[in-house]
Amino acid sequence: MIKLGVAPIAWTNDDMPELGSENTFEQCISEMALAGYTGTEIGNKYPKDPETLKAYLEPRGLEVASAWFSAYLTVEPFERTAERFIEHRDFLHAMGAKVIVVSEQGHSIQGQEDTPVFEDKPYFTDDEWNLLTEGLEKLGELAHEKDMEIVYHHHMGTGVQTTEEIDRLMENTDPAKVSLLFDTGHLVYSGEDPIEIYERYSDRIKHIHFKDIRKEKMEEVKANKDSFLTGVRKGAFTVPGDGMIDFKPIWEKINQAGYEGWIVVEAEQDPAVANPFLYAQKAREYIKDVTGL
Numbered sequence: 001m002i003k004l005g006v007a008p009i010a011w012t013n014d015d016m017p018e019l020g021s022e023n024t025f026e027q028c029i030s031e032m033a034l035a036g037y038t039g040t041e042i043g044n045k046y047p048k049d050p051e052t053l054k055a056y057l058e059p060r061g062l063e064v065a066s067a068w069f070s071a072y073l074t075v076e077p078f079e080r081t082a083e084r085f086i087e088h089r090d091f092l093h094a095m096g097a098k099v100i101v102v103s104e105q106g107h108s109i110q111g112q113e114d115t116p117v118f119e120d121k122p123y124f125t126d127d128e129w130n131l132l133t134e135g136l137e138k139l140g141e142l143a144h145e146k147d148m149e150i151v152y153h154h155h156m157g158t159g160v161q162t163t164e165e166i167d168r169l170m171e172n173t174d175p176a177k178v179s180l181l182f183d184t185g186h187l188v189y190s191g192e193d194p195i196e197i198y199e200r201y202s203d204r205i206k207h208i209h210f211k212d213i214r215k216e217k218m219e220e221v222k223a224n225k226d227s228f229l230t231g232v233r234k235g236a237f238t239v240p241g242d243g244m245i246d247f248k249p250i251w252e253k254i255n256q257a258g259y260e261g262w263i264v265v266e267a268e269q270d271p272a273v274a275n276p277f278l279y280a281q282k283a284r285e286y287i288k289d290v291t292g293l
C-alpha cells in the first residue's frame with residue numbers, strides 16, 4: 001500500500017535549471033528505475049504530453065506520484081490560479097496520479113536569490129489567510145471532480161512554514177477538501193518537530209516527501225543569512241540516511257497510522273557534487289533498512 005518514488009529535482013533542479021542541466025530526461029528516469037524506485041514526480045525536462053510521457057515511464061516500471069503546483073491565491077484573482085490548476089489536474093489525472101501537490105507562492109521568498117530564508121519569510125495577513133483557505137477549499141473541490149485530492153506543501157520561505165502556520169491552515173480548511181503533504185526536510189529546516197506534525201495530522205497526510213538535512217550546512221545558511229536557493233547550492237538538503245534526521249521514529253508513526261500512498265525521496269542538491277544516481281541508491285538502501293520496504 002506504500003509506494004516509493006524519487007523526485008527528478010536531484011538530477012535537474014526546477015528552481016535553478018542550471019543545476020544539472022547536463023543530465024538528460026532519459027538518464028534521470030532510467031537511473032530512478034535502476035536505483036529501485038517505482039514512481040517519480042515531474043521535472044522541467046519531462047514531456048508535457050501524457051501519452052509521450054507514459055511511453056517513457058512504463059517500460060521503466062515508473063508511475064507518476066504527483067507534481068508540484070504553485071498557487072497565487074493571496075495575490076491574484078482565484079480564477080487565474082484555477083485556470084492553471086485545472087490544466088495541471090487534468091495532466092496528472094491522465095498520468096494516473098491521485099494527489100496534487102499545492103503550495104501557495106504568493107509572497108514566497110523561496111525563489112529569491114538574495115533574501116535570507118531564516119529572517120525574511122512572509123507572514124500572511126488575516127485577509128490573505130482567508131483568501132488562501134477559501135481558495136484551497138475550491139481547488140480541493142476541483143480536484144474531487146476527477147476523484148483526486150490536493151495535498152498542501154508547507155515550505156521554507158513561504159507563509160505556511162511553521163507548526164503554528166500549518167495548524168492555522170489545517171484548522172481553517174475542511175479536511176474533506178484539503179489534505180496535507182508531510183515533508184521531513186522542510187519541517188526540520190524550519191525547526192519544527194516532524195513527529196509532532198505527523199501525530200497531529202496523520203488523518204490528513206496523503207503524500208510524503210522524505211528529505212534530509214546536513215546540519216552544518218543549515219547552520220552556515222543561518223549564520224550567513226543565506227537565501228533558500230543558496231542553501232540548496234551549498235548542500236543543505238540531502239537524501240534520507242545522509243543527514244541529521246533519524247527516520248526510524250518517523251517511520252514508526254507512519255506505519256502505526258496505516259499510511260497508504262507515496263513516499264517520495266526528494267533531495268535537491270548540486271548534481272555535479274552529489275551524483276544523483278548514487279544518492280538515490282543510498283536512500284533506497286537506507287529506507288529498506290529502516291522500513292523494510
Ligand SMILES: O=C1C[C@@H](O)[C@H](O)[C@@H](O)C1=O
Binds near residue numbers: 015153186
Ligand atoms: O517539494 C518540493 C518541490 C521543490 O520545487 C521545492 O523547492 C522543494 O524544496 C520541495 O520540497
Ligand SMILES: [Co+2]
Binds near residue numbers: 183
Ligand atoms: Co517537498
